[in-house]
Amino acid sequence: MNTTPTSQSADVRVEKLDGAGVITLDRPKALNALDHGMINAIAAALDSFRDDDAVDRVLLCSAGEKAYCAGGDVRSVRDSDLTGDYTPGDDLFRDEYDMNHALATFPTPTVALVDGIAMGGGLGVSAHAGVRVVTGRTWQSMPEMAIGFITDVGISHVFTHLPHVPENSRVALGVFLATTAYRLTVDDLLWSGLATHLLQDGDTAAFREALVSDGLDAALARTVGRDAAGESTLARNLDWITATFDGDDWSEIQRRVDAAEGDFADEVRAMLAPANPLSLVGATELLNYSAHVSLRRALDAEFALGCLLRRQPNFPEGVRAVLVDKDRQATFSPATVAEVTPEQREEIRRTVAGPAATPRNPR
Template sequence: MTHRGTENLVYAFARNSTGVLALNRPKALNSLNHEMVEIITGALEQWRDDDSVHRVVIYSTSGKAFCAGGDVRMSREAALAGNHAPADQFFTEEYELNDLLANFPKPVVAVIDGIVMGGGLGISMHGSHRVITEKALAAMPEMAIGFCPDVGATWMFPRMSSEQSAPSKALAQFLCLTGYRMNAADMLYTGLATDFVATGDAEAFTDMLIAESLDEALEFYSGPRPTGSRLKAMRDDIEACFDFDHFADIEAALADHPNREFCQMVADLFAPANPTSLVATAELIAANCTVTSIRKALDNEFTMGARLRRDANFVEGVRAVLVDKDRSPHFDPATTGAVDAAAYADLVD
């Protein structure tokens, strides 16, 4: 599939019986901004009730990334100006898009050939098919920017499953709190991905999906799945240390766990995290393990995220990771033990 010009942030059109969404903001690794959310939402709302459109496919025009997240720099600039309304509006509309995808009445196929993080997972993981290549790399890295996992991740991660992996709160806590980067084998193991095609076949797979059908494209191009998931190998350790509602209990379990190599890896992953985000996120995941709809989960994410975005640690985290890129944030409180977990538990239900 070729696209002329670079002026469209998202190419949205119907071809044959397929609604096509091609993400086209390569210099920003397709990070979602307000205009992109509006284009995608408008197209989906049109196609939802159009009997001539049988399925939707979402992919990237760039070979490097599907979508690396949301435009959090904008949120930081708004916070610095003391005007949170633009960011509140962006997240409100982004979460409405996530809910729309999760409840879409037709197949939605995301073709993930490269990086998918944060908001990129929000526009892919809620659809019916997540087709990945060996280049796929997924993560929710919000701890380092003083934020929390959102876009429905705290709904999806505890509920995703595969033939090899049952739904797990512990796995959700591990993935969200550590920002662990899942490779293709990990994504297939957990059920975050549903299908696999080789990167060299991704474009041809998409073309056949559009020209013929999803079933034919999957039958023709599905390749041998990558194996050797590191998450699978660590699963017993993850269940032993992360199956708790509160971060203090996770810390205590890690302190007592006999596999010190695993615990050191976790400590290294925790090192760049905002302590407040760690404590708040554990409370958010615990709450969203019990809600009965993604809409309620998204509402909890919005409430928690709005609180964290109004904290100086968010401005500092985005500065350290995305603006100055010195990776040397100064978070306050500096330790998780100094964070009042109850204050964040009270925000969600």
């Protein structure tokens, strides 16, 4: 095997192995959560592989079986934001969203081998790959509502363009996934198209070896397709989700959720309980916007809306409650959707429709 190390960082291993570019997230004690250094290392690796004619396939994978990537380093963003200096956080998110776009537009085949938990930023380094392989240990979620933030890393676009979901249900399902932090099971992932293949035996090392030594087709021969999926909870409840989460007015969606009956409706209300009301309003506006624009424009809207929310008290309070003190007792203001003012709704709408900032290095 021809092994060529490329750039290295403490928590991301980058190698060129017989024509395969391999990016391994290697921060298992932190569940491979992305800090700014890791984001830059992944971006640099993609740049290097893009310019290397000898690389004809790229694999993103992780060290450890518990998590592929549990999200991004929002605690450090909160710390700098609380000093009144928003530049470090702005820079991190700009670089991350540029990296997400680079992965989505990469010119040669990309494979994400998602083993274990993938949340938040973890979807940004998996859902944009052309081939998305999961194992029986995989589940995914976007839990930003509880930390006073919004669905980002391009997933506002991904969730509203799921390839196997009926077109008339895509936006409503996207809003549902963004606002509830619903945990997508392997069956949900395969049914919706968020995953393209299932590695049934869970032998990620053998999959990696096959991809490096024998190529993509040989690696995928070890997997099965979406026909192997069991019953998806999302599929079973899709009609209800479509009817309930349709539209760009969260207040109306909230009324439908509150009036609904049945076990699934009870579960949905419980999932929504920790959410920041302004995040719910913002995510609904954002998902409806991202459904009709390019990924690049969706990322720009995510950045603009994220900047708006980070400069308000709910973001540091939400991160405190979920990740710092872990008491899950955030005090948001406004405390209910009914208290969100028309001026706040209009500010969110203007921010989403006309992003105030663009990435420094658009690709």
